[in-house]
Amino acid sequence: MTAVKTGTTANTGSTGEPMLRIEGVHTFYGSIEALKGVDMQVQAGEIVTLIGANGAGKSTLLMTICGNPRAKFGRVVFEGEDITQVPTFEIVRRGIAQSPEGRRIFGRMTVLENLQMGSITAQPGSFDRELERVYTLFPRLKERQAQRGGTLSGGEQQMLAIGRALMSQPRLLLLDEPSLGLAPLIVKQIFKVIEDINREQGMTVFLVEQNAFHALKLAHRGYVMVNGNITLQGTGRELLANEEVRTAYLEGGH
Amino acid sequence: MEYFVQQLINGLTLGAIYGLIAIGYTMVYGIIGMINFAHGEIYMIGAFIAVISFIVLGAAGITWVPVMLMLVLIISMVFTSIYGWTIERLAYRPLRGSFRLAPLISAIGMSIFLQNYVQLVQGARVKPMPPVIQGGFVIMERADGFVVSLSYLQILIIVLTTVLMVGFTGLITRTELGRAQRACEQDKTMAGLLGVNVDRTISLTFVLGAALAAVAGVMVTMYYGVIDFFIGFLAGVKAFTAAVLGGIGSLPGAMLGGLLIGLIEAFWSAYFSIEYKDVATFAILVLVLIFRPTGLLGKPEIEKV
Numbered sequence: 001m002t003a004v005k006t007g008t009t010a011n012t013g014s015t016g017e018p019m020l021r022i023e024g025v026h027t028f029y030g031s032i033e034a035l036k037g038v039d040m041q042v043q044a045g046e047i048v049t050l051i052g053a054n055g056a057g058k059s060t061l062l063m064t065i066c067g068n069p070r071a072k073f074g075r076v077v078f079e080g081e082d083i084t085q086v087p088t089f090e091i092v093r094r095g096i097a098q099s100p101e102g103r104r105i106f107g108r109m110t111v112l113e114n115l116q117m118g119s120i121t122a123q124p125g126s127f128d129r130e131l132e133r134v135y136t137l138f139p140r141l142k143e144r145q146a147q148r149g150g151t152l153s154g155g156e157q158q159m160l161a162i163g164r165a166l167m168s169q170p171r172l173l174l175l176d177e178p179s180l181g182l183a184p185l186i187v188k189q190i191f192k193v194i195e196d197i198n199r200e201q202g203m204t205v206f207l208v209e210q211n212a213f214h215a216l217k218l219a220h221r222g223y224v225m226v227n228g229n230i231t232l233q234g235t236g237r238e239l240l241a242n243e244e245v246r247t248a249y250l251e252g253g254h
Numbered sequence: 255m256e257y258f259v260q261q262l263i264n265g266l267t268l269g270a271i272y273g274l275i276a277i278g279y280t281m282v283y284g285i286i287g288m289i290n291f292a293h294g295e296i297y298m299i300g301a302f303i304a305v306i307s308f309i310v311l312g313a314a315g316i317t318w319v320p321v322m323l324m325l326v327l328i329i330s331m332v333f334t335s336i337y338g339w340t341i342e343r344l345a346y347r348p349l350r351g352s353f354r355l356a357p358l359i360s361a362i363g364m365s366i367f368l369q370n371y372v373q374l375v376q377g378a379r380v381k382p383m384p385p386v387i388q389g390g391f392v393i394m395e396r397a398d399g400f401v402v403s404l405s406y407l408q409i410l411i412i413v414l415t416t417v418l419m420v421g422f423t424g425l426i427t428r429t430e431l432g433r434a435q436r437a438c439e440q441d442k443t444m445a446g447l448l449g450v451n452v453d454r455t456i457s458l459t460f461v462l463g464a465a466l467a468a469v470a471g472v473m474v475t476m477y478y479g480v481i482d483f484f485i486g487f488l489a490g491v492k493a494f495t496a497a498v499l500g501g502i503g504s505l506p507g508a509m510l511g512g513l514l515i516g517l518i519e520a521f522w523s524a525y526f527s528i529e530y531k532d533v534a535t536f537a538i539l540v541l542v543l544i545f546r547p548t549g550l551l552g553k554p555e556i557e558k559v
Contacts, residue, residue, distance in 0.1 A: 066447055092449035104444040106437055117437050120430065121449035168449065 017080055019044040019204055020065070020096075020172060025074035027057075027064045034060040036228040037074065042172065047198050047205040049215040049236070051249055052225035058208040059101040061225070062174045065206075066091050066098055078172070093121045097170035101177060103161040107150025111141055114149050114160055118167030126169060134163040137193050155186035162193065172204045173197070179211040187211065191218055212249035216240045224249075256396045260403070261524040262517070267408045267477070269516020270415035274470040275493035276500070276508035277422065278463025284439045284503040285459050286350070291361040292341055294490015295368035296334050296464045300471025301481045302372060303330045305381050308475075319386060323472075330472050331465040337368075338464025339457055347453065365486075372483040380482045383475050411473045418469060419509050422462075426505055435459055439503070488532070492519075495539045501552020510550060 018041035027035040034057045042048045052058050064071050065078075067088045076084045083091055097118075106114050115134060119127050135142040138159040144152060149160060158178055165173055175194065179187040191214055197203045209215035216222050216236040224232035224245060232244065239245050275297050282290045307329045311322050345364045349356045390405030426432035434455045437445040442452050474489070475481055492515055500511025515535055522534040542549065 068443060068446060087451075088446040089449050089451045092447065098447050100444065100447060104441050104447075106440045106444070108440060109433070109436060113433055113436075116430075117433060117445070117448050117450075120434070164448070 018042060019079060020206065021075075021077040022061070022065070023075045023077065025061070025064060025071045025076065027060055027069055028072050029060075029069065034228055035064065035071070038225075038228070038230055040223050040230055040233070042204060042206050044171075044204050045198075045202055046221060047194070047207060047219045049207045049209055049219035049222045050225055051209055051212040051215055051222060051239075051245075053248075054210070056225045057228040058225055059176050060228075062098060062100070062176050062206070062208055065174060066096065092168055092170075095169075095171035096174065097165035097168045097172075098174040099158075099161040099165040099176060099178065100174075103157045105149040105152070105157045105160055105164075107148065109149055110146055111149060111152070111160055112145040114164050115141075115145075115167050118164035121168045123169065127167075130167050130169060134166055137166075137196070138163055155182050155190075158182060158186075158190060162190070166197070170203070172206065175205065175207045177208055177210060179209065179214065187214065194218065212245065213240075216245075256394050256400055256402045257524065259394060261520045263402075263404055263408060265517035265520030266513065267411050267516070268520060269513035270412050271470045271473055271477075271512075272489070272493045272496045272515050273509045273512025274415055274418065274466045274473075275489060276496040276512045277419075277505065278467050279494050279497040280500070280502055280504060280508040281435070281459050281463050283497070285435060285456055286346070286357075287354075288346070288357045288361065289494065290341075290346075290460075290463075291358070291490070292345070292364035292368060293463065293467060294486035294488075294493070295365050295372075296338055296341075296486070297467040297471045297474075297489055297493075298481070298483065298486030299337055299368065299372065300330045300334045300464075300468030301475045301485060302376060302381070302471075302483075303333045303468070304472040304475045305383050305481060308383065308386065323386070327469060327472055330468040334464040334468035334471070335461045338460040338467075342457055342460040347456075365490075369483055369486065376483060378483065380480045383479050383481065385479060386476050407476055411477065414469065414473070418466065422466070423505060425462075431455070431458065492532075492535060495535060498549055499539060499542050501549025504549065504552045507549055507551035514550075 020042040022038055022040050025035050025038045026033060038061060050058050050061065060069070063069060065076055067083070067086060071084055074084070075082055078094060078096060081094070083094065086094070106117065109117070115131060119130060122130060140156055141159055141163055144156060149157065152160060162175065162178060178190050178194070182190070194205055194207065195218055198205050207215055207219060216239050219236040222234065222236050222239045223230050224239065232239065232242065234242070275293065278293045278296070279290065282288065282293070304326050307326045308322070311325055316322055316325065341364055345360045346357045349360055387407045387410065390403050390408070392401055392403050394402040426435065434445065434450045437448070437450060438452055438455050445455070446452050474485070493512065496511035496515040497508045498511070499514060500507025500509070518535055518538060519531045523531045526534070
């Protein structure tokens, strides 16, 4: 692994101001209220996970952070700046990258082109270095770099989605269900990578998962979302031990 | 044989022009999924600007053909680009996200508006244009005196179109702008998440399409020597046919479709009847749509989810 300096200086951690602060966020799809006043925060350097059932609003929260859809009420504050009304394409430039729900690989572009798309907002000249880093994390992507995204397997597409998000050298990485639909071995591999980029590069990670067991084990802190509300929060360990969490999300599988 | 070769040359020239216009249709369709019915009018405006700038340059004493031509092309491309950008801004962008037919209706309205606007400003009579480039080569001569000729202008049209298409393909496949365009075609939300300014990318698509249509307009002005406010309609419909024939959304498809439509038209006029050439073109469109609805090169991609 190349030990290169990235823009991961935790410039907000020292003051106690969280890197990401979500205050009373309400988001609507038409007249349906998907988020009903969400409050949460992510400190620089943390892995924070958000667990919850299907349709609880987890993906909506990640998309709201990126301004698509926009929060109707409440604020999203990143590194001290209110980004609630900042255009989506501008938010990435500020250092937030997302590997979204459903991976959203560009199927008719090659793997390399997908990664090039990821580096649009990166510092000029950083491309080769970041590409090398992504290929080190996911050697499979290097083997497949000339192949079209649409021809990759589910696991490879997930690697590509994460790799593409990393190409922009984000300070905050948003991951939406990276384990969904993948074989256990691949899930393990992907969680290992998440742990590595957090530990070695100090990248802050906000991870949305249905695979609660894995996610809580990995995360420093976690939140539980039910019907657009945060109902529980605590360290990963606390939540793993929590009775409610155990019955609702952990029992019967994983 | 000689007759055939001559028609081949004519067909290629015509096809090159259709191809240039068709690219605008196919790109806009690719990126926002609508048919820009005002695109033919952009081409017509390009032709008018060509006539005007030829006259102005002539009056200004700039008559050396290469310089004159270069300037006319640039002026025409700049102005039509502004038109293309403005049309998208005024007529399509406010309707984005509304129901699917809305921008289509708006496009038809825009097309009618532009035709009438040019008719009002420039008058309804045809505008003649004295030949700028004359002469050519005689390639073959038949015993009965039939001459196969390839004019300098035809060479220019074919060469310029080829250069533009090669350059344009490079732009789409290799540059960051091209990648952003293809990304927006496939998934605008994701493109936005990665930092692509989607609105700007769409605007630039209109600008590029308009610039290519302007080149076609300049060429047609010189090739036929007369233009009027209505030429955009038929050329537009034919270029649209070319785009559909090649596979709408596909760039090589638009070029191939343009070429085929040009050839069909030339050969049909030559061997059957000139009155029915448009019928032949559209009949082929119908056949393609029945038997190969995705066009010749437009393949639906197999994508795993």
